[in-house]
Every structure is written in structure tokens, then in C-alpha cells.
Amino acid sequence: xxxxxxxxxxxxxxxxxxxxxxxxxxxxxxxxxxxxxxxxxxxxxxxxxxxxxxxxxxxxxxxxxxxxxxxxxxxxxxxxxxxxxxxxxxxxxxxxxxxxxxxxxxxxxxxxxxxxxxxxxxxxxxxxxxxxxxxxxxxxxxxxxxxxxxxxxxxxxxxxxxxxxxxxxxxxxxxxxxxxxxxxxxxxxxxxxxxxxxxxxxxxxxxxxxxxxxxxxxxxxxxxxxxxxxxxxxxxxxxxxxxxxxxxxxxxxxxxxxxxxxxxxxxxxxxxxxxxxxxxxxxxxxxxxxxxxxxxxxxxxxxxxxxxxxxxxxxxxxxxxxxxxxxxxxxxxxxxxxxxxxxxxxxxxxxxxxxxxxxxxxxxxxxxxxxxxxxxxxxxxxxxxxxxxxxxxxxxxxxxxxxxxxxxxxxxxxxxxxxxxxxxxxxxxxxxxxxxxxxxxxxxxxxxxxxxxxxxxxxxxxxxxxxxxxxxxxxxxxxxxxxxxxxxxxxxxxxxxxxxxxxxxxxxxxxxxxxxxxxxxxxxxxxxxxxxxxxxxxxxxxxxxxxxxxxxxxxxxxxxxxxxxxxxxxxxxxxxxxxxxxxxxxxxxxxxxxxxxxxxxxxxxxxxxxxxxxxxxxxxxxxxxxxxxxxxxxxxxxxxxxxxxxxxxxxxxxxxxxxxxxxxxxxxxxxxxxxxxxxxxxxxxxxxxxxxxxxxxxxxxxxxxxxxxxxxxxxxxxxxxx
Numbered sequence: 053x054x055x056x057x058x059x060x061x062x063x064x065x066x067x068x069x070x071x072x073x074x075x076x077x078x079x080x081x082x083x084x085x086x087x088x089x090x091x092x093x094x095x096x097x098x099x100x101x102x103x104x105x106x107x108x109x110x111x112x113x114x115x116x117x118x119x120x121x122x123x124x125x126x127x128x129x130x131x132x133x134x135x136x137x138x139x140x141x142x143x144x145x146x147x148x149x150x151x152x153x154x155x156x157x158x159x160x161x162x163x164x165x166x167x168x169x170x171x172x173x174x175x176x177x178x179x180x181x182x183x184x185x186x187x188x189x190x191x192x193x194x195x196x197x198x199x200x201x202x203x204x205x206x207x208x209x210x211x212x213x214x215x216x217x218x219x220x221x222x223x224x225x226x227x228x229x230x231x232x233x234x235x236x237x238x239x240x241x242x243x244x245x246x247x248x249x250x251x252x253x254x255x256x257x258x259x260x261x262x263x264x265x266x267x268x269x270x271x272x273x274x275x276x277x278x279x280x281x282x283x284x285x286x287x288x289x290x291x292x293x294x295x296x297x298x299x300x301x302x303x304x305x306x307x308x309x310x311x312x313x314x315x316x317x318x319x320x321x322x323x324x325x326x327x328x329x330x331x332x333x334x335x336x337x338x339x340x341x342x343x344x345x346x347x348x349x350x351x352x353x354x355x356x357x358x359x360x361x362x363x364x365x366x367x368x369x370x371x372x373x374x375x376x377x378x379x380x381x382x383x384x385x386x387x388x389x390x391x392x393x394x395x396x397x398x399x400x401x402x403x404x405x406x407x408x409x410x411x412x413x414x415x416x417x418x419x420x421x422x423x424x425x426x427x428x429x430x431x432x433x434x435x436x437x438x439x440x441x442x443x444x445x446x447x448x449x450x451x452x453x454x455x456x457x458x459x460x461x462x463x464x465x466x467x468x469x470x471x472x473x474x475x476x477x478x479x480x481x482x483x484x485x486x487x488x489x490x491x492x493x494x495x496x497x498x499x500x501x502x503x504x505x506x507x508x509x510x511x512x513x514x515x516x517x518x519x520x521x522x523x524x525x526x527x528x529x530x531x532x533x534x535x536x537x538x539x540x541x542x543x544x545x546x547x548x549x550x551x552x553x554x555x556x557x558x559x560x561x562x563x564x565x566x567x568x569x570x571x572x573x574x575x576x577x578x579x580x581x582x583x584x585x586x587x588x589x590x591x592x593x594x595x596x597x598x599x600x601x602x603x604x605x606x607x608x609x610x611x612x613x614x615x616x617x618x619x620x621x622x623x624x625x626x627x628x629x630x631x632x633x634x635x636x637x638x639x640x641x642x643x644x645x646x647x648x649x650x651x652x653x654x655x656x657x658x659x660x661x662x663x664x665x666x667x668x669x670x671x672x673x674x675x676x677x678x679x680x681x682x683x684x685x686x687x688x689x690x691x692x693x694x695x696x697x698x699x700x701x702x703x704x705x706x707x708x709x710x711x712x713x714x715x716x717x718x719x720x721x722x723x724x725x726x727x728x729x730x731x732x733x734x735x736x737x738x739x740x741x742x743x744x745x746x747x748x749x750x751x752x753x754x755x756x757x758x759x760x761x762x763x764x765x766x767x768x769x770x771x772x773x774x
Contacts, residue, residue, distance in 0.1 A: 068154075072108060075145075075153040076101040082141040089132040096131070103127055107146065107175075108154040111167055118167075118174040125178025129186060139179050143172050143332075162418070166340050166352070173336035180329050184303055191223050192305065192322055226302075226323035232279045232316055234259035246302075246325050248295035259319065264291040264299070278308050281316045289326070301327045343416040345393055346400035354415035354423060358475045361427050370427050371435025371467040374482035375403070375442060377420040378460040378494040391452050396420065399459060402445040406438060423482070435467045439497040462490035463497035515567045517553070522577055526552050529584050530759035534608065534730060537744040537751050544606030544640065546752065547585040548759045549577070569614045578615045583628050585609045588762050590634045608640040608670060613647040622658045625667065636666035640691065644672045648687060656688060663688040670730070675718070684725055692722045696733025696753075702742050703735065712746065719747045 080097040089096055103124045110120040128142065151168050159167070226243025230236045236255050244251045259275075267290060274286040285307040292300045302323040309318040341353035349357070361370050377399065384392035400414070403422055407414045411427040412434075424442065426434045442463065449456040464485030466478050481500045489498040521527065531545040551559040568574040589607035615621060629636055641662065648655075648671070663669050670691035671684075675698060684692075698715055701708030715731075722729050731743050734753030743751055757764060 071153040072104055073101060075108075075149050076104045078149055079104065079142065079145045082145050083128075083133060083138050086135045086137040086141060087131070087133040088135070091131065099127075099131055104154070107150060107171060110171060111150065111154060111164070112156050112158070116167055116170075118170045121171040121174035122178035122181075125175040125180070126182035128179055129182035134183055134186070139176060142179075143176060146172050146175065162344070162350075165344070166350075169336050169340045173333055173340070176329065176332055176336070180326070184324050187225060187324065188303075188305055188322060191225055191227070192307065192320075194223075196307070196309075196320075226321075226325070228254075228321040228323070230259050230319045230321070232319065234319075237318070243323060246294075246300055246323060247292070250295060259321075262292055264293060266291050275306065278306060279316065279319065281308065281310075284308050299327070300325065301330045343400075346397050346416050348400050348404065348422075349413060349415040351415070351417050354413075354417065354425070355475055357413060357415075357425060358478065361425070362470045362473050362475060362478070364427075364470050366469065366471045367429070368427065368470045369429060369431040369468065370425065370470055370478075371431040371438070371465065372426075372478060372482050373424040373435060373439045373442065373497070374464040374466075374479070374486045375422045375424070375461050376486050376490065378462055378490065380420040380459075383457060387452065395450055395452060395457065395459070398450050399446065402448075403442060406441040406445055409434070412438070423479075432467055435465055436497070436499075439463045439465055443495065443497065460495040462486050462494045464489055464500065465497055466500040511567065514553070514556075514559075514564055515571060518564065518568055518571060518573050518577075521551060521553070522573065522580065526554070527577070527580065528552060529581060529588070529762075531588070531607075531762050531765060532752060532759040533757050533765050534606070534750045534752050535756045537740060537748055542605075542765055543750050544608060545762075545765050546608040546642070546759075547581060547588075547610075549581050565612065569612055572614075574612050574614045575618050575620075578612060579624055579628075582609050582625065583632070586628050586632045586634050586639060589638050590632050591762070592765065593634075593638070606638050606640055606668070608642050610642045610672070611647075613644075616643065616647060616655060616658070622661050625662060626665070636662075637668070640668035640670050642670045642672040642693065643689075645674050651687075656686075660688045663690070684721075684727070689727065691728045691730055692718070693730045693732055693752075694718065694748075699731055699733045699735075699739050699743070699753075702739040705738070707738075707742055712742065715743070715748070716746050723747065 076097055079100045080093065083100070084093055084096055087096070091099065106120040106124055110116070110118060125139075128138065133139075133142075146168070150171070151164055155164055223240055223242055226246045227238075227240045228236060228243050229238040235258060239251060239254050244254055247254050271288060271290060274283070274288065277283045278286060285305060287303070287305045290302055290304045292302065294300050303326050305322040307320045307322075308316055309320055311317050341350060341356075342348065343350045358370075358372075361368070380392070380395075383395060396416075399420075400416060400422070403414045403424065407424050407426070409426070411431075412425065414422060414424045416422050424438055426438055428434075443461060446459045446461050449458045451457075464482045464487070466482045466485065485498050485500040489496050492498065528550050530548050530550055532548060533542050534544040534546065535541065536543050549561055549565075551564055553559050565574065568577050585607045586609075589605060592605045592607075611621075625639075625641075629639065641659075643659070659669055668691060669687075669689045670693050671687065671689045672693045673695045674692045675695045694715065698711060698718075701711035719729050728749045729747070730750040730752060731748050732752050734740055734743065734751040734755045736755055739753075740751055740755060
């Protein structure tokens with residue numbers, strides 16, 4: 053029995069050592085009455101304190117190892133805690149109080165419980181092994197002495213027989229004697245009781261008849277070597293059938309007894325009943341390898357199975373479905389975790405009904421993530437069918453608290469030969485593929501694709517490398533000129549950020565801007581681009597005092613939607629301009645049309661403030677966002693940048709008249725609103741001529757120059773000026 057908890061609960065503000073002492077005290081109170089230790093109670097408690105510290109350190113270890121619990125079990129036996137009740141009370145104390153007094157917040161609760169179960173299992177094993185070795189050593193020694201006494205001289209026969217019978221009948225373990233042909237000659241009462249209580253049923257059998265289906269070939273080999281005199285003894289775990297067909301598990305030690313001349317005469321068998329301990333070990337093993345909520349195999353058992361599968365022969369195949377429920381968090385948040393748990397139990401039952409074939413299993417990895425594994429030569433054809441069945445059983449609504457919920461799921465499938473695959477690699481590929489299915493709308497499955505995996509891994513690598521890249525100065529800016537269409541002079545330049553990646557080389561913004569927005573790095577990166585661009589514009593102005601650029605030089609800097617929502621946008625911009633000394637009119641901030649569709653006054657307010665200061669605002673990618681043209685009147689913009697899709701029709705001859713009419717109408721509307729028009733994607737002289745005749749103000753594209761270093765604009769301007 054485990055003593056009830058003291059009145060002083062673990063919520064008291066005691067230190068870790070005080071809680072450890074309280075744990076040792078509870079342990080001592082539970083075990084001391086069931087032990088024959090020569091120690092006083094206080095000495096015994098100090099002994100348990102050192103053992104408790106070993107359990108705590110094992111529970112907290114970064115790399116978990118249950119071996120210290122094995123030593124703790126052995127130490128109990130060494131302290132004369134040999135009563136079986138002492139083990140039961142110890143396991144009860146560890147189960148009830150170890151996590152309570154010695155737990156840690158550094159581990160998830162499920163991991164802590166799993167560790168605690170493993171420690172109990174290993175402690176019981178250490179206790180049992182130490183007790184078995186101690187008992188076997190004592191009993192075998194006594195039994196050998198007793199049997200040897202039977203062969204002594206006639207004058208000592210009576211005394212020897214009395215001694216032998218006392219030991220033989222009073223032994224706490226089963227003892228049997230047989231001749232070398234396997235005929236059972238003697239059995240003690242303990243062994244008789246182990247087999248059901250009928251001595252005649254035991255004596256009537258030969259040793260060779262005690263075969264169990266779970267016997268390993270090693271049993272027959274070792275026994276043959278013993279009766280032939282090739283070995284003196286062997287020890288092995290062996291199962292027997294009792295008279296009622298139930299199974300008896302034992303630790304069996306068989307020794308060879310020789311006569312005075314050394315000729316083999318008898319077999320001496322010592323049997324320790326380990327059935328209860330085996331059942332306890334199985335229970336602890338089950339708890340450590342199965343999910344407490346759903347009863348499914350957990351991550352530990354799944355990886356054991358997957359590792360075993362991947363270690364199979366080269367011709368073997370496997371299929372893995374990685375399932376994540378779509379929108380489970382919303383259900384959990386709206387109904388509460390209790391209802392969410394009930395939903396997960398129902399989902400687990402349905403998944404289990406799908407994986408009933410040979411070589412199939414379903415496991416819960418945690419949260420709302422499940423995996424289904426199929427193995428064998430038919431895995432290639434089975435895995436897609438398994439995924440379809442899973443989606444099918446999830447389609448039936450689940451009823452919770454009087455409401456029906458339809459559960460959807462996204463599944464990533466990895467299938468192929470097992471050769472050369474690792475468990476971590478397989479699960480990572482399945483996870484990546486699952487997110488592709490989720491990104492495609494969910495309620496579907498996708499097959500793993502090596503190229504898609506590589507792209508996802510590259511994206512992840514870029515995402516994690518972004519912060520350090522900014523600190524290491526791996527970003528640089530290229531500039532593409534903006535040219536006056538009516539005279540070909542350079543009007544300004546758009547700043548385009550690049551990333552000089554150590555492994556991937558130069559990366560354009562399409563490779564990392566979205567990642568920077570996702571991680572929040574876009575704000576410091578955008579501030580860096582703004583400052584570098586403003587400094588460059590100031591340099592251009594100092595380098596062309598005579599107006600080589602044909603007028604005031606303007607630099608265009610792109611703003612992402614995340615930067616628009618940042619509260620420091622206006623203050624940061626003003627601070628950079630004032631510190632560098634660049635006039636606000638020399639800066640143009642480009643905002644995509646899609647970012648301003650449906651924008652309210654709160655979002656437009658910082659842009660209005662910047663526009664009132666003299667900063668130009670350009671509406672970038674105009675014509676791609678399906679915005680209402682009437683909204684242009686309320687936007688604080690001074691420039692429209694037409695998307696390159698409008699100029700593609702001008703690359704053919706003759707130009708598409710519809711495109712010409714559209715551009716002409718947009719230019720007319722823009723000029724009526726006092727907006728300048730810049731056209732992107734100008735690649736030919738014919739396009740430039742058309743755009744000039746249609747009234748466009750400036751152009752940008754490869755016809756003039758590709759993005760390049762800042763001195764490119766100075767050279768280009770000198771050529772135009774000449």
C-alpha cells in the first residue's frame with residue numbers, strides 16, 4: 053500500500069532537495085514495514101534518499117537512460133528488502149509520487165509519464181534479477197550440498213537425508229531431479245504448486261515433454277549438451293504449460309550432477325516463477341509504447357516498427373500515410389479539449405478499422421497527427437487504397453454534444469523499397485508531402501516527390517538562414533533604370549534586393565521575400581534596403597552636380613504588405629531621409645495594387661503622411677488586382693506602374709489593338725487624375741515607341757538595362773547625354 057500524501061502538498065515553496073527528501077520519506081514509510089533490513093528507520097530513509105536522487109536524475113536526463121533504475125532495484129535487495137511486497141510498494145510510490153515531487157517542466161507530460169513507466173519497469177527488473185540471483189545462489193548451493201550428501205558414506209546417510217529433505221521441501225523455488233533419460237525422480241512441493249498442485253501429473257511426464265511453442269532452438273541445444281556432459285549447467289527463460297493449459301513463465305537453471313568418478317548421473321532443475329513479473333513488464337511495456345488517450349501505438353512503438361521494416365531485405369517495400377486533421381484546432385478551441393479528445397478517440401477508432409490487413413498498423417504521433425504503415429511486396433498498390441479508405445471513413449460526420457462535425461484530413465504518402473531509407477528521412481518526406489496536400493486545399497492525399505521535398509527543404513534552409521544572412525551582410529542591391537520615354541533620359545531607378553547565398557549563389561527576391569514576410573524579418577530587411585537605397589540616391593546626386601541624369605534623380609523602393617502594417621513605417625522613413633539628407637521628393641515607395649485593394653483609412657494614413665511630406669507613392673503591378681478604378685481618387689499615389697502583361701501584346705507586329713486601347717484609356721484616366729504612368733517590361737524599341745505615342749511617361753525593362761550595380765546608371769546616363 054502507498055501511504056496517503058502528507059498534509060504539506062508539493063505546492064509548498066520548498067526547494068528541489070526538500071521535495072526529494074519528502075519523496076524518500078514517503079518511500080521509507082511504505083517499504084520499511086515490509087523489509088527485514090538491519091538498518092534503523094532513519095538509516096534506511098537515508099539509503100532511500102540516495103536511490104531517489106538516482107531516479108530523479110534519470111527522469112531529468114537530457115538523453116534518457118533507464119539503467120539507473122535497474123541499479124536502484126538491485127540496491128533494495130542488497131539492503132535486505134527481499135519481501136515481494138516491498139517491490140509492489142516501491143512501484144506504487146514511484147508511480148504516484150516520483151513525477152509529483154521530482155518532475156520537471158522541461159519535458160512534455162506524455163514524455164515524463166513514459167519515462168516514469170520505463171523507470172518502474174527497469175526498477176522491477178533490477179529488483180527481480182538481484183533477488184533471483186541471490187535466491188538461486190543460496191538454493192543451488194544448498195541443493196548441491198544436499199544431493200552430494202546422499203552419495204556420502206552409509207554412516208552419514210540418515211543425517212544427509214534429513215538435511216536434504218529439509219532444504220528440498222522448504223525451498224522457496226521449484227526443485228526437480230531427473231535422470232539423464234529425462235524421467236522425473238523427485239519434485240518439491242513448490243514446483244508441484246507451480247504446475248497446478250498435482251504431483252502425479254508432474255512425475256508422470258518426461259523432461260522432453262515440457263516443450264512450449266515459444267521455446268527457442270537454443271533450449272534443445274543447451275539441454276543436449278548438458279546430458280552429454282559437454283556443459284555443467286545452463287540458465288534460460290522458459291515457458292511451460294500447466295495442467296489447466298495456462299502458461300507458467302520461469303527462470304530455469306539446469307545443472308548436471310556427477311558421481312564420484314565424474315560420470316553424469318542426474319539433472320537438477322531450479323525454477324523461479326516469473327509469470328507475475330512478466331505480466332507486470334508487459335503492462336509497463338504497453339503503457340510506454342501506446343497512446344494513453346486512443347490506445348493506438350505511440351511514436352515510440354511506431355518508430356520501432358518503422359526501423360524494423362526499413363531494415364528488411366532489399367526486395368521489401370513499404371507505404372506510409374502521414375495524416376493531419378484539417379481545422380482540428382478550431383474544433384478544440386470552440387468545444388474545449390475534452391470534446392476534442394473524444395473526437396480524436398473516434399478518429400482513432402475509424403483509422404484502426406482501415407488498417408486491418410497483414411503488415412498494417414496505425415499509430416498516433418501526438419496532437420491530431422496520425423500515421424498508417426503498410427508493409428510487404430504489395431505495399432505499392434495498398435497505400436493509396438489505404439489513404440482513400442481513411443478519407444472515406446473520416447467523411448462520415450462525428451456527433452459531439454448534440455452537434456455533428458465533419459472531419460477532414462490531409463495525407464502525405466511515401467512509398468517505395470526499404471533499401472537505403474532511414475526512419476527520420478521517411479517521416480520528414482511524409483510530413484512535407486502532407487503539407488503539400490494541406491496547401492492544395494486539404495481533404496486529399498499527395499504522393500511524395502523528391503524534387504518537391506528538395507524544394508521544401510531548401511525553403512526551410514533559407515528561412516532559418518535569413519536572420520544570420522542579414523547580420524553577415526549577405527544582401528546587396530541592384531538598380532534598374534527608369535527612363536523618360538519622350539527623350540530617353542534616366543529619370544530614376546528601382547532598388548531590387550538580392551541575396552548572395554553561400555551555397556545557392558545569387559537569389560532574387562522571389563526566392564526569399566515571402567519567407568522574410570512569414571518570419572517577420574521583412575521589416576528589418578526592408579529598413580536596410582531603404583537606408584541603402586537612400587544613401588545611393590544621395591551619392592548619385594553628389595556625383596552629377598551638372599544634371600547628367602537629366603533632372604533630379606529618384607530611387608524607387610518596394611514596400612511589402614507587412615511593412616505597410618508596421619507602426620514604425622513613417623518614423624523610420626523620416627529618420628533615414630533626415631540622417632542621409634535626401635529630399636523626400638527623391639524617394640518613391642512602390643506598393644502593389646493587391647496590397648491596397650479594400651484598404652481602409654488606417655492603412656492609408658501612413659502613406660498619406662509620407663505623400664504630404666513629398667515622398668512619391670507608386671501603385672505597382674497596376675491592372676493585376678481587379679481594383680475599382682474609381683478608388684484611385686482616394687489613394688495617396690502619384691504614379692501608376694502598369695504591369696508587364698500590358699506590354700506583351702506589343703512584342704508582335706502589328707501590335708494588339710486591344711492592348712493599345714486599354715493602355716491608352718488607362719493613361720488618359722491617370723493623367724486626368726494628375727498621375728504619372730510608368731510601364732514595366734519594356735524589352736524592344738517597338739514597345740518603347742508605342743508606349744511613347746500612347747502618352748506613357750517612363751519605362752523600365754531590359755530594352756534599357758537589366759538590374760545591375762549602381763554605377764551602371766551613371767554610365768547609361770553619360771551615353772544618353774552624348
